[in-house]
Amino acid sequence: MSLHDKEMRAVYAETLNELMEENNNVLCVEADLSKASGTNPTVIDKNKERFVNCGVSEANMIGVGAGLAREGKIPFCASFSCFASRRVYDQVTISCAYANNNVKVVGTAPGITQGPNGGTHMCFQDLAIMRAMPNMHVYSPCDVYELKAVMRYMAKEKQPTYMQLIRSQVGKVFDETYVFNPNKAVVLKEGSDVTLVSTGYMTQFTPKAAERLEAAGISVEVLHYPSVKPFDEKTLIASAKKTRAVVTVENQNIIGGLGGAVCEVLSENCPTLVKRLGIPDRFGEVATEEYLFKKHGFGLEHIISACMKMAKRGK
Amino acid sequence: MGNQIQTKDEFNTDAYNKLANEFRHVITDIICRSGSGHVGGALSLVEIIITLYYRIMNIDPKNPDMPERDRFVLSKGHAGPVAYTALAYLGYFPKTWLPTLNADGTRLPSHMDQIQTPGVDMSTGSLGQGISCACGLALAAKMNNEKHSVFCIIGDGESNEGQVWEAGLFASHNKLDNLVCICDYNKLQIDGTTNEVLSLEPLTDKWIAFGWEVFEMDGHDWDDIYDKINLAKKVKGKPSMIIAHTIKAKGCKIIEGTAGSHNIKVPDKEAHEKYMNALDGEKVTLPY
Numbered sequence: 001m002s003l004h005d006k007e008m009r010a011v012y013a014e015t016l017n018e019l020m021e022e023n024n025n026v027l028c029v030e031a032d033l034s035k036a037s038g039t040n041p042t043v044i045d046k047n048k049e050r051f052v053n054c055g056v057s058e059a060n061m062i063g064v065g066a067g068l069a070r071e072g073k074i075p076f077c078a079s080f081s082c083f084a085s086r087r088v089y090d091q092v093t094i095s096c097a098y099a100n101n102n103v104k105v106v107g108t109a110p111g112i113t114q115g116p117n118g119g120t121h122m123c124f125q126d127l128a129i130m131r132a133m134p135n136m137h138v139y140s141p142c143d144v145y146e147l148k149a150v151m152r153y154m155a156k157e158k159q160p161t162y163m164q165l166i167r168s169q170v171g172k173v174f175d176e177t178y179v180f181n182p183n184k185a186v187v188l189k190e191g192s193d194v195t196l197v198s199t200g201y202m203t204q205f206t207p208k209a210a211e212r213l214e215a216a217g218i219s220v221e222v223l224h225y226p227s228v229k230p231f232d233e234k235t236l237i238a239s240a241k242k243t244r245a246v247v248t249v250e251n252q253n254i255i256g257g258l259g260g261a262v263c264e265v266l267s268e269n270c271p272t273l274v275k276r277l278g279i280p281d282r283f284g285e286v287a288t289e290e291y292l293f294k295k296h297g298f299g300l301e302h303i304i305s306a307c308m309k310m311a312k313r314g315k
Numbered sequence: 316m317g318n319q320i321q322t323k324d325e326f327n328t329d330a331y332n333k334l335a336n337e338f339r340h341v342i343t344d345i346i347c348r349s350g351s352g353h354v355g356g357a358l359s360l361v362e363i364i365i366t367l368y369y370r371i372m373n374i375d376p377k378n379p380d381m382p383e384r385d386r387f388v389l390s391k392g393h394a395g396p397v398a399y400t401a402l403a404y405l406g407y408f409p410k411t412w413l414p415t416l417n418a419d420g421t422r423l424p425s426h427m428d429q430i431q432t433p434g435v436d437m438s439t440g441s442l443g444q445g446i447s448c449a450c451g452l453a454l455a456a457k458m459n460n461e462k463h464s465v466f467c468i469i470g471d472g473e474s475n476e477g478q479v480w481e482a483g484l485f486a487s488h489n490k491l492d493n494l495v496c497i498c499d500y501n502k503l504q505i506d507g508t509t510n511e512v513l514s515l516e517p518l519t520d521k522w523i524a525f526g527w528e529v530f531e532m533d534g535h536d537w538d539d540i541y542d543k544i545n546l547a548k549k550v551k552g553k554p555s556m557i558i559a560h561t562i563k564a565k566g567c568k569i570i571e572g573t574a575g576s577h578n579i580k581v582p583d584k585e586a587h588e589k590y591m592n593a594l595d596g597e598k599v600t601l602p603y
Contacts, residue, residue, distance in 0.1 A: 060447045060481035067451015099429050308404035
């Protein structure tokens with residue numbers, strides 16, 4: 001099986017095992033969702049003594065992670081993104097970021113990928129709230145190759161980090177040669193009429209959108225941001241200067257996340273028309289992806305349509 | 316004047332009483348200088364902090380990061396001034412830093428900060444978090460097969476936080492017998508007595524039910540503190556909780572035993588003098 005045929009969580013667990021083999025200090029820390037994170041049984045089978053289950057106690061998990069990190073450990077603390085971000089926001093703020101403890105917080109099943117768990121579990125603000133936290137680094141890898149690269153980077157760099165982890169299989173965007181640089185956006189395709197900016201789960205849809213737009217005679221520049229913080233301003237500004245129109249798409253509320261970051265940077269440096277696609281400030285619900293894309297207007301067809309409109313408005 | 320006690324010296328009640336009195340003057344003075352502060356919960360811990368830093372913990376002020384040192388987490392981080400006084404007196408930083416408490420640009424913020432202050436093992440201040448962090452420190456020591464102890468002080472008001480009890484479950488489940496916690500049970504919190512606000516009783520039974528070895532001590536009695544902490548250190552297979560019966564704002568007559576002592580406002584020189592004059596012991600010359 002090729003790597004990209006695997007679920008993201010399977011690759012998360014395999015990569016953790018690799019990192020644990022290379023570095024004794026890497027730990028897998030869970031809060032009774034290890035099966036959902038993919039680390040049970042993959043990590044338990046190989047590294048039982050470095051697998052810590054905190055039970056359904058996410059606040060304590062973050063504190064334990066901070067204590068472990070203070071002693072030189074590199075704990076990857078995972079839970080559903082709703083619990084790993086908003087539920088423990090103060091714990092992450094003080095015990096991890098304020099204290100600058102090297103904790104890796106992993107928010108699994110971001111946004112609408114919570115599917116049948118519905119509105120209580122769909123977290124649409126984790127990128128926004130984590131981005132607003134000093135000292136915090138915020139990543140949202142889009143495919144298995146990027147996930148591996150991001151995790152390797154996280155294990156190497158001593159800094160508190162929040163990473164979104166999609167659990168399911170996702171479309172292949174990169175390959176084995178991919179190198180993660182949090183300070184650089186990835187230019188997936190160059191273009192001149194409109195800039196399409198995405199992160200995480202939504203990036204897999206942008207190459208297809210670009211293909212359809214090109215066929216319709218619209219030249220789209222496609223940017224992928226694996227790191228929402230730090231945020232590569234230069235690439236965005238250069239692209240916006242060229243296209244004069246920007247569309248953002250994310251598996252998040254349109255307030256404060258990737259779209260928010262794009263608007264902040266552009267309004268201070270290069271005022272540009274921006275259309276933000278994502279969840280328009282609503283809660284989630286039990287529903288299929290197709291239903292939610294349609295309801296909130298951020299699926300493939302909406303991306304294409306928004307790019308067409310913005311390409312015209314930017315002229 | 317001045318402290319002559321060095322750590323691990325033979326215990327002498329008079330010298331330790333003198334030191335505790337000096338600590339109380341320093342704590343009250345530096346809080347008053349800053350205009351306000353958490354004096355009650357700092358004064359209730361003076362004997363416990365002195366015992367930990369001077370008689371119990373294996374630490375080296377010249378080498379604050381010594382790997383084999385005992386770790387200390389003041390989970391009730393607002394009692395920072397009592398720990399800062401111990402750290403300054405032991406030489407982690409100059410005593411002249413003490414009156415900078417909460418001043419602009421200080422390295423001694425009201426709540427403990429591991430980045431700002433030498434000798435601080437964990438940043439605390441958001442209640443409930445420090446005890447979880449202490450569990451992480453203790454678990455790391457177990458994983459590394461290191462023999463040092465982790466000491467953690469929580470507040471009774473802090474024990475309203477659910478995270479304290481999450482940590483309670485975690486520590487006993489993981490048999491963290493290198494973790495010794497002390498609950499500063501002065502029975503007062505911001506809005507009133509612990510019984511009025513949110514009763515903790517039966518507190519000892521709760522910790523026993525959580526799988527901890529539990530001791531009780533008079534938190535102002537040198538021998539009792541020393542003996543109970545040493546007993547707790549010897550416990551095998553489970554963490555220890557020492558319920559320390561203390562008096563909030565101990566030693567400052569006008570606020571002793573009052574909820575209002577949690578955070579006092581000191582608007583002017585007159586108020587400053589009033590609090591200093593209300594201290595029980597002999598007047599001391601402040602060391603800065």
